[in-house]
Amino acid sequence: DVVMTQSPLSLPVTLGQPASISCRSSQSLVHSDGNTYLNWFQQRPGQSPRRLIYKVSNRDSGVPDRFSGSGSGTDFTLRITRVEAEDVAVYYCMQATQWPPYTFGQGTKLEIK
């Protein structure tokens, strides 16, 4: 199975400051079709997960442009340019290149300092 490793697991951030979450995979996530199936999800307290970013860097409709995804191969990053109160959540990366199973990172809990 592909192991997804996120860091940090806890991320205290001051409002208005940037935040960055790293996600590393144990194997390359480049699919034979040329795509890289690495997605990012946000799970706010008491809510279902919500997809933010798909295929590394494509932002979902309605997701603020302060969120961005980047990376390649085995190394990926989710960035928030200026953290807002509504960004308090657990963030997960997930790979869908080599399956079954699809695998998630452990989750990164973003909180406001």
Added chain:
Amino acid sequence: EVQLVESGGGLVQPGGSLRLSCAASGFTFNRYWMDWVRHAPGKGLEWVANTNEDGSKKWYVESVKGRFTISRDNGKNSLYLQMNSLRAEDTAFYYCARDCNWRGCDYWGQGTLVTVSS
């Protein structure tokens, strides 16, 4: 608007069974893979199972193989998860998600809680 609504969760004793349902609307159900993903208390997300558009192919995470069965009824726009021989470690919120394969789980339901306890 895409909607996924799970039901069927509850409290069950170890060794017992439950059948979860997911009612889909707002999209052409028979054109999409469908998945179940769970979230145990204090843990991360875990993909459980999926099935292709016509239900002819099914895949499972190793820990549920032989105990859980995913199925779908395209005539009823519904996805199911039959869970047998339940264990305490199966306690979790279970989410129905659309197409974790090609579309990266683009829509999720609100989840249904399964508690396995004596």
